Amino acid sequence: MRAIFLVDNGSLRPAATLNLRRVAAALSQKLNEPVLAASLLHSNKIPPEQLGGDAATTLGPLAEQYAEAGATELVIVPFFFGASRALTGYLPERMATLQARFPQVRVRVAMPLVDELGGNDLRLARLLADNVREQLVPGTKPRVALVDHGSPIPEVTAVRNRLAGQLSVLLGDEVACVAAASMERREGDAYRFNEPLLEHLLDRPEFRGPVVLAMLFLSPGRHAGEGGDIAEICQAAAERHPALEVVSSKLVGEHSGIADILHSRFCQAVDDERFLLELAALEEAPR
Numbered sequence: 064m065r066a067i068f069l070v071d072n073g074s075l076r077p078a079a080t081l082n083l084r085r086v087a088a089a090l091s092q093k094l095n096e097p098v099l100a101a102s103l104l105h106s107n108k109i110p111p112e113q114l115g116g117d118a119a120t121t122l123g124p125l126a127e128q129y130a131e132a133g134a135t136e137l138v139i140v141p142f143f144f145g146a147s148r149a150l151t152g153y154l155p156e157r158m159a160t161l162q163a164r165f166p167q168v169r170v171r172v173a174m175p176l177v178d179e180l181g182g183n184d185l186r187l188a189r190l191l192a193d194n195v196r197e198q199l200v201p202g203t204k205p206r207v208a209l210v211d212h213g214s215p216i217p218e219v220t221a222v223r224n225r226l227a228g229q230l231s232v233l234l235g236d237e238v239a240c241v242a243a244a245s246m247e248r249r250e251g252d253a254y255r256f257n258e259p260l261l262e263h264l265l266d267r268p269e270f271r272g273p274v275v276l277a278m279l280f281l282s283p284g285r286h287a288g289e290g291g292d293i294a295e296i297c298q299a300a301a302e303r304h305p306a307l308e309v310v311s312s313k314l315v316g317e318h319s320g321i322a323d324i325l326h327s328r329f330c331q332a333v334d335d336e337r338f339l340l341e342l343a344a345l346e347e348a349p350r
Contacts, residue, residue, distance in 0.1 A: 064132075064136070065134065066099065066129040066138070067096065067140065068122060068139050069140050069325065070103060070141055071143070071282065072147075073103050075106075075109060078282065079102075080100070082281070082316060082317065083282060086316065090322045093322060099129075101119075101120060127164065130165040136171075137158075138171050138173065139173065140173045144187075145177055145214075145219040150339060154172065155342060158342050162342060162345055166344065166346045167344050167346055168344060169342065169343055170342040171340075172338060172341070173338055175339065176324055177226070179218070187315065187324060190315050190320050191277050191279070194312035195312050196234075198310050199237065199275070204236075205238055205272070205275045206238065206272070206274045207242070208243075208261060208275070209223065209241060209242070210243075210245070210261050213247045213248045213260075223243050223245075224243050227243035242259075242270075246292060248260060261293070261296050262299070265297070266300065266303065270307070272308065273308045273310075274308065276293070276310070277312050280316065281314060281321075
């Protein structure tokens with residue numbers, strides 16, 4: 064028996080879990096088999112009444128529940144842009160704990176949304192371009208800031224930079240320019256690869272006038288949700304520079320096309336084409 068999980072990092076904001084469930088339902092429809100929405104952390108702390116009465120369960124306990132019910136193959140589809148430490152560190156450790164109880168279970172993790180070595184896939188950049196175009200005003204050419212959270216891992220920031228280059232090509236002369244930025248970064252020179260920070264980018268003289276934020280976030284939360292950190296950064300910048308006009312696109316994870324990319328990642332994993340990691344069963348499953 065196979066169980067499929069769509070997995071994000073997790074948030075304490077109900078909107079993030081509700082969006083994950085929406086995308087899991089869309090992916091389930093494409094696969095014609097159930098896809099379970101689960102976060103690695105945090106979401107189980109959300110009061111069930113804020114989730115329509117359906118309490119969230121994190122991946123570890125939910126996967127163990129399905130293993131106990133007889134699942135011997137777990138396929139995890141990451142709702143992540145790149146291979147963050149949550150996927151390469153925490154996730155295999157947690158699944159190893161599961162296999163200690165259920166040694167007959169095999170775990171395969173699909174590639175994240177952006178596969179740096181998997182060919183020049185423009186689909187995510189096209190979704191970002193769609194979202195930016197929704198904010199364009201005829202007769203204007205705004206600056207575009209592709210903004211992500213910021214990461215302690217250079218490879219994840221490289222994903223953002225690659226998308227910024229693709230987005231620049233796709234938008235062409237519809238906009239004045241496309242620049243990448245991070246919402247935040249850790250202190251120290253070792254993390255300078257996250258620069259520029261969004262607050263610094265919005266201080267640059269060439270970023271006066273209309274600016275569209277291309278939101279490289281998957282679900283609304285305390286960073287990208289209503290009244291979140293991004294909104295506060297933009298409000299503070301507008302107070303410093305009254306001529307600055309900033310509008311945000313919708314989140315790329317809210318675009319209906321995101322399920323198509325996830326569908327491809329799942330198929331690549333189960334067809335033995337490309338996957339992020341695999342934990343082989345420790346013993347043969349009983350027949």
